[in-house]
Amino acid sequence: MSGSEAVASCAGREGCASISPVPDRSAEAVDLELLRRIAARDDSALAALYDRHSRLAYSLILRIVRSAADADEVLQETFVRVWTRADSYDPRLGVPAAWLIRIARNRAIDRVRARRVREAISVTPATRDDGSVAVPEPETLITPEHELLETMTSRAVGSALAHLPATQRQLIEAAFFDGYTHHELAARFGVPLGTVKTRIRSGLAALRGRLEQFA
Numbered sequence: 467m468s469g470s471e472a473v474a475s476c477a478g479r480e481g482c483a484s485i486s487p488v489p490d491r492s493a494e495a496v497d498l499e500l501l502r503r504i505a506a507r508d509d510s511a512l513a514a515l516y517d518r519h520s521r522l523a524y525s526l527i528l529r530i531v532r533s534a535a536d537a538d539e540v541l542q543e544t545f546v547r548v549w550t551r552a553d554s555y556d557p558r559l560g561v562p563a564a565w566l567i568r569i570a571r572n573r574a575i576d577r578v579r580a581r582r583v584r585e586a587i588s589v590t591p592a593t594r595d596d597g598s599v600a601v602p603e604p605e606t607l608i609t610p611e612h613e614l615l616e617t618m619t620s621r622a623v624g625s626a627l628a629h630l631p632a633t634q635r636q637l638i639e640a641a642f643f644d645g646y647t648h649h650e651l652a653a654r655f656g657v658p659l660g661t662v663k664t665r666i667r668s669g670l671a672a673l674r675g676r677l678e679q680f681a
Contacts, residue, residue: 497562504552522674523570525623530574544570563670571642626676634669
């Protein structure tokens with residue numbers, strides 16, 4: 467099964483319904499085991515990882531791209547990248563959830579940049595037989611339902627972030643929206659590297675829990 471097919475089966479939700487519950491272990495241990503299985507091309511492990519983190523990843527992606535349609539595509543790209551690069555995960559760079567969110571952030575930023583390039587390209591308008599300029603109707607995939615979802619999700623993310631302690635919220639926003647590494651965050655906020663990792667880990671867990679309530 468290809469990465470896109472595996473992700474599509476997860477996104478359909480029904481494809482993940484038959485997965486056995488993950489044993490009650492620490493979140494980091496569970497994610498590490500899932501990444502090991504994904505690297506061995508176990509698509510059920512990708513489905514389990516998708517169930518655990520897709521809502522948080524989507525919410526953070528949407529905050530960057532500001533488009534529900536783009537966020538859907540970036541989310542799929544994120545998990546395809548996880549499928550193809552699971553064997554490259556390095557525990558020294560952070561917990562699996564942070565690694566996944568970092569992939570999502572980078573893909574989201576790439577999407578925004580690509581969109582800006584497309585918008586900057588000028589298109590020569592067509593000319594009608596009478597010499598007047600025909601202005602094409604803009605194409606869009608955004609529906610009222612997408613706009614409502616975008617608004618609701620943005621509010622949910624804002625609310626979830628607002629409920630975090632300031633020490634966690636500042637680190638998460640700096641890491642995932644501004645692109646700071648853990649080492650840079652430790653220097654910027656004057657706290658030990660281990661503290662940075664612990665606060666981000668616990669903050670992501672809290673965010674995921676609040677966003678699951680939103681769903």
